[in-house]
Amino acid sequence: MNDELQTLAPPAHGYTEDSIRSLDWREHIRLRPGMYIGKLGDGSAYDDGIYVLVKEVIDNCIDEHVMGYGRTIEVKVSESKVQVRDYGRGIPLGKVVDVVSKINTGGKYDSKVFQKSVGLNGVGTKAVNALSSHFLVQSVRDGQLKAAEFSQGQLAADPRPQKTSQRNGTLISFTPDESIFRSYRFIPEFLESQIRNYCYLNAGLAIYFNGQKYVSENGLRDLLEHKTDADALRYPIIHLKGEDIELALTHGNDYGEEYYSFVNGQYTTQGGTHLAAFREAVVKAVREFFQRQNKKEFDAADIRASIIGAISVRVQEPVFESQTKTKLGSINMGPDGPTVRGFIIDFVKEKLDNFLSVNATVAEALRKRIEQSERERKDMAGVKKLANQRAKKANLHNRKLRDCRFHLGENVKDGAEKEALTTLFITEGDSASGSITKSRNVELEAVFSLRGKPLNCFGLKKKIVYENEELNLLQHALNIEEGIEGLRYNRVVIATDADVDGMHIRLLLLTFFLQFFPDLVRNGHVYILETPLFRVRNKKETIYCYSESEKQAAMFKLGRNPEVTRFKGLGEISPDEFGRFIGENIKLEPVILQSDRSIQQVLAYYMGKNTPARQEFIIDNLRLEKDLLISDTLPEPEIALA
Template sequence: MADEQLPQAPHAYTEDSIRSLDWREHIRLRPGMYIGKLGDGSSPDDGIYILVKEVIDNSIDEHMMGYGRTIDIKIIDNQRVVVRDYGRGIPLGKVVDVVSKINTGGKYDSKVFQKSVGLNGVGTKAVNALSSNFVVQSVREGIMKAAEFQAGQLVSDPKPVKTSQRNGTMMAFEPDPAIFRNFKFKTEFLESQLWNYAYLNAGLTINFNGQKYHSERGLQDLLERKTDPETINYPIIRLMGEDIEIALTHGNDYGEEYYSFVNGQNTTQGGTHLAAFREGVVKTLREFYKKDYDASDIRASIVGAIAIRVQEPVFESQTKTKLGSILMEPDGATVRNFVVDFVKEHLDNYLHKNPETKEALQKRIERSERERKDMAGVKKLANQRAKKASLHNRKLRDCRFHFGEGSKDVEKEALTTLFITEGDSASGSITKSRNVETEAVFSLRGKPLNCFGMKKKIVYENEELNLLQHALNIEEGLEGLRYNRVVIATDADVDGMHIRLLLLTFFLQFFPDLVRNGHVYILETPLFRVRNKKTTIYCYDEREKQEAMRKLGRNPEITRFKGLGEISPDEFGRFIGDNIRLEPVILQSDRSIQKLLTYYMGKNTPARQEFIIENLRLEKDLITSDVLPVEEVAEADLA
C-alpha cells in the first residue's frame, strides 16, 4: 500500500519564511513598537506628537548639560517641523550615524549625558524612518555638516562647509502621509507639551511659531497656569530638593489632578514616582494632624505635580509614559522610598512654618469628609440600583475589549470607544454598524440633566447619569476607565448641540480628569451626501458639498442628513471605522472650569447676553465669498 501523502500546508514554513529586516524597514513595518499608536493628530498621544517630542528631547538634553538656553521650533504649512537648538552640535563625523544607525548615540556615555530622557538610541532614527523627508544639520566651530533622508534612506550627504551660523543642531522632518493618514497638528497639544518643557527647565526659552515659552519658578508656574487663584484653598506649596521638585494645592473641582515627569518626560500614565507622591501626601498629613483621615478625603480636589531626575530610568514602553520600579543612584534606595521620605520631611516642615496653610488644608480635608459621609447613603442605594440595572441594561451595548484591562492587544485597547447617542434611532444605526470588539454604545432617552452648580450627590440620584458613570467605571477615578475614547454622538442641530453641552457640563463638573486627559471627543458626521450613478461623496460642511458638486458635474443628487437616525447602518459604518472624524474636547490650561461652566451653563448672565447681541448675524450675512452659489458651480462645470 502506497504511503499516504500528507496534505500540503497552505503556508509552508521554510527557510524562505525567515526574513531579516534592516532598522528602517522594521520601524516602518512596526511603528507602534517605537512611537505607540499612529493616529491623525486628534489625540495628544498620537504618533506625530511623539516624533516632535523625540527631536526636541535631544535639544532639551543639551540644555540640561549646560549648553544652549534657546530652542527655536516652527511648523510650516502644518506639515513640516523644524527644530533648531544652540548647543554643542552633533560631532560632524557622526551626523549621519546618529540618525540612521540603531543603538548609536552619545547618551550611552553617562559621563556626557547624565539623567537624560533618551537612553536607547532609537528616537531620531524612528523620526527619520517615519518621515517622507528628514534633514539633519550640525554646526560646530564655523563648520556645518548636513544630510538628507527620504523614508530613512540617505539621499544627500554633502561634505562639510564653512558657515557663520552659531553652534547647534537643526532637524527638520515631514511625517510620512503614507503612514500617518490625514494627519493634522493641533496647536493646543503642542503648546501644552512646550509649556511642560519650559516648566521643567527653568531659564530655558522656547520660541514656537512666534510665541515665547519661558518659566522661572518651575512647577509652581505650572500649577498657577492650571488653576484659578480664586478657587484654590491655599497658596501653592513648592518643595525643592536634589533631583526632585514637587508642587501642590487643593482646589474645588471633583477628582484628583496630577502632572508627573521623569527627566523632563511627561509620564502621562504616572508610575512609581506618582504613586509614591500620592502615598507620601496621605501618610504625612495623617501624621501631621494626628488623625486617621480617609485617603480619598485627603486627596479630593488635589492638584499636584512631581518631577524627578534619575540615571537610566526604566519606562514601561518606548513612548515613556509610565515609570517602572527602579533604584536611585548612588544610595540604592527605591524611587518609592526616595519620594515618600522627601514628601514626609519637606511637607511636614512647610506646614510647621506656614500655619495659615496648615489650617486651610485641614479645613479642606474635613469638608471633603463631610461631603463623602453625606453622600454615603444615596451612593449605596444608587449603586444597588445600578447593579440590578446592569444585568438587563438596555442603554449599554457593550464591546468585548476594554481599556486598561491588561490584554495583550494594546492597539485594540487604545481603540476602545463608547458612543453616547441621543435616542433609539441613532443608537440603533451605530449599534448595527459598529465594531463589536472595540466599540460600545450608550443611549440617552432625551436631554440629560443640567448638572451645573450641583453636588455630586445628584449623579447618584439621577438614574441615567448614574448608569453612565458605571458604564465608564469612573466613580472612583480614571484608574478603572473602560473606554479610551468617550465620543459624544449627537445630531448636528440645535437640540443636538444642547445635549452635547449638557454632557460636557456633566463631565467637567464631576469628572474633569476625563476631559483633561484627552478621553472626550465629538463625533463629526456628514451633513450631505452628493452622488451620481458612479460616485458617492460624503460632505461634512458647505464647502465640501460645493467641491463635491464641482467634481461630480451637473445635477448630482444631494441629500441633507438632518439627524443620525436618518443615516442607514451600512452608511454609518463608513464614518466610524478607519475614516472616523473625531474632534477632541481640549480644555485650555489657563481656563477655569467653573468660570467656563458659569458662562455657558449658568443663569442668563449679562456677559453672555452681550456676546450674543454683538455676534448676532442675519442669515443673508452668512453667505461668504469662499462658498460658491449653486449657479457658479454649474458655470464652472460648463467651462
C-alpha cells in the same frame, strides 16, 4: 484510509531557510511603528505618534540644555513640516549620519556625557527619520556645518562639511510620512502644552514655538498657576525643591485628583512609581501632621480629594515601560541610589511637615478642605449605596448600553493599537443608536443611548449623579466612579445630531464630565463625532460632505444636476453608510480644556444662569442667517473643539 489521513493532515506552509528574514533598522521601524512611537493616529489625540516624533527631537535639545549647553530652542510647525533648532554643542560632525540612521548609536550610552537623560536607548531620532518622507539633520560646530538628507530613512544627500558663521547647535527638519500617518494634522494646543511643560521643568530655558516665546522662572509653581484659577484655590501653592526632586501642590474645589508627573524632563502621562510614591507620601505627611496637631486621623481619600499636584524627579538610567516613555518603571533613583518610593516619601514627609509647621494659615486652610471632603463623603454614602444596588440590577439587562467584547486595560490582542480604539458612543434616542449599533465594530465599539436631554449638572453636588438613574448608569458603563484609572474605553465619543437640540445635549454631557470627572477631559478621552451634513451623488460617484463649502465643491465636481441629500439627524443615515464614518475614516474632534480659566468659570459662562456677559455676547453677535460665519459667532472658547 491513506487518502483520508492525507486530507486531515495540516497543510505545508513552506517553512524553510528562505522563510527567515533579517530586516534592517529602517524596515523594522516602518513595519512595526507602534513599538517605537505607540499608536499612530491622525493627530486628534495628544499621544498620537506625530506628537511623539516632535517630542523625540525636542528631548535631545532638552538633554543638551540640562547638561549646560544652550538656553534657547526654536520650534516651527506648519501643517505637515516640523523644524527644531537648538544652540547646544552640535552633533560631532563625523557622526551626523550615524546618529540619525544607525540603531544603538548615540552619545547617551556614555553616562559621563548625559547623566540624567530622557532617552538612553539610541532609537528616538532614528524612528523619526524612518517614519518621515523627508528628514534633514544639520549640525554646526566651531565654524563648520555638516548636513544630511533622508527619505523614509534612506540617505538621499550627504554633502561634505562647509564653513559657516552660524552658532553651534543642531537643526532637524522632518515631514511625517503620509503613507503611515494618514490624513494627519498637528493641533496647536497639544504642541503648546508639550512646550510649556518643557519650560516648567527647565526654569530659564526659552522655547520659541512659531515665533511665540515660552519661558518659566518658577518651575512647577508656574505650571500649577497656569493650570488653576487663583481664586478657586483653598490655599497658596506649596512649592518644594531639593536635589533631583521638585514638587508643587494645592487643593481646589473640583472633583477628583489632578496630577502632572515628570521624569528627567519627560511628561509621564501614565504616571508610574514616582507618582504612586508622591500620592502615598502626601497622605502620610498630612495625616501624621494633623495627628500631632488635632489627635485625628484623616482618611486618605479625603486628603487627596480635589488635590492638584505636580512632581518632577531626575533618575539615573530611568527604565520606562515603553519606548514612548509615558510610565516610569524604575524602582531605584540610580544604580547605587535609594528607591524611588523611599526617596520621595522621605523628602515629602520632611519638607511638607516643616512647611505646614511654619505656615499655620496654610495648614488651617488644608484642614478645613479635608474636613469638607469628609462631610461630603459621609453625606453621600447612603445614596451611593442604594444607587449602586440599582445599577447592579440594571447592568444585568441594561438596555441603554450595547457593550463591546474588549475594553481598555484588558490586554487586548495586538496591544496598545487595539486598546486605543476602544470606544463608547453616547447617542441621543433609539434611531441614532440603532444605526451605530448595526454598523459598529462589536469587538471594540460600544453604544450608550440617552433618553432625551440629560440633566444640567452645573453647580450640583456629586450626590446628584447617584440620584439620577441615567447619569449613574453612564458612570457605571464607563467605570469611573472611583476615578479614571478603571476607565473601560479609551475614547468617549459624543454622537449627537448637528442641530440645536444636538448641540444642547452635547453641552449638557460636557458639563456632566467637567463637573464631576474633569480628568476624563484633561487626559484627552472625550471627543465629538463628526458626521457628514450632505450626501452628493450621481450614478457613478457618491461624495459625503461635512460643510457647505465641501457640498459646493462636490456639486461642481459631479457636474449637472447631482442628487443632494441633507442629513438632519444621525437616524437618517443608514447603517451601511454609518459604517463608513465610524471605521478607519472616523472623524473625531477632541475636546481640549484650555487653562486660561478654571472649569467652574467656563461652566458658569456657558451653563449657568443668564449672566449679563452671556446676554451681551448673544445680542452683539446676532446675525442674519445668510451672513453667519462660524468665526464671527463663537467667542474665544475655553473648551476648544480643535
